[in-house]
Amino acid sequence: MNPLFEASWSRAWPAVSGADADPGLREQLLARYAEPHRAYHTLQHLHECLELFDQARALAQRPEEVELALWFHDAIYDVRASDNEARSAAWAVSALASASTPNDAIMRVESLIMATRHTAAPSDGDETLLVDIDLSILGADAERFDEYDAQIRQEYRHVPGLIYRFKRRGILRSFLERPRIYGTDPLHERFERKARANLQRVTA
Structure with missing residues (x-):
């Protein structure tokens, strides 16, 4: 296991969800980023994003939510589809809801992921940071x-x-x-x- 992925997931998922680290969900996400049709939106991209976030963590208001949103932001990637971010956000919402995460945290993570559509200006500092990292x-x-x-x-x-x-x-x-x-x-x-x-x- 990549040490950065292990440390990041072990920190972000419990902090946001309130549940124990879920290695099965982490492996599902990593498998998505390793899909053979991907060339850029891969484990390399996820690693680069998390590595930069580690350096910029102090800029975040709710760092674990930004970190978790990075894990999910390209979880679904189909170049022929236009709803990848929405589907990725829906997966995050479903996973967090299954862990009985408070609704306000779920909504913030969803908004963070949707900000990576790059179709509108970010609405707050954490969205701005995540978009900058992306x-x-x-x-x-x-x-x-x-x-x-x-x-x-x-x-x-x-x-x-x-x-x-x-x-x-x-x-x-x-x-x-x-x-x-x-x-x-x-x-x-x-x-x-x-x-x-x-x-x-x-x-x-």
């Missing part, structure tokens, strides 16, 4: 960014090249058009410049 790949070193870009293309290998390039360029340019890509000041300072350089390079 988007941190945009501000990675050029080599890792290029690997990520290739991984996304692999996930969408069924889409013809011309259509893919047109749509992908539009998505990436939408991030460039934001006044700020990262909402939390420390992650803005760490990733904003590199993210803009990466995005400008691949959308020029």
Whole structure:
């Protein structure tokens, strides 16, 4: 077992759910991230998110809820579907409800996961932090960014090249058009410049 995954799950699930650590649920989640059709939304992505969260934990108001939301945020991933976040959030809601977790905590975790749709501005500090962590790949070193870009293309290998390039360029340019890509000041300072350089390079 990856030490980061073990430590993170053992901390986050009991703190949020109020129940003992559930290794069976953890293994179900890890199995999802290891599905063969994934190239970017994998165990590598989950590890990178949890690793960055460890460094940024002090920025969270309810850190264990953010951490648990990271575990679930890409639990369901089907490139042909448009409701992955909703289905991932529903799984988290069901699991937490089965553990008799208080409704307010369940609703916050659900909202955190849904924030990773990136269709609206985050509504609070924890959502902002989680979204920044999910988007941190945009501000990675050029080599890792290029690997990520290739991984996304692999996930969408069924889409013809011309259509893919047109749509992908539009998505990436939408991030460039934001006044700020990262909402939390420390992650803005760490990733904003590199993210803009990466995005400008691949959308020029």
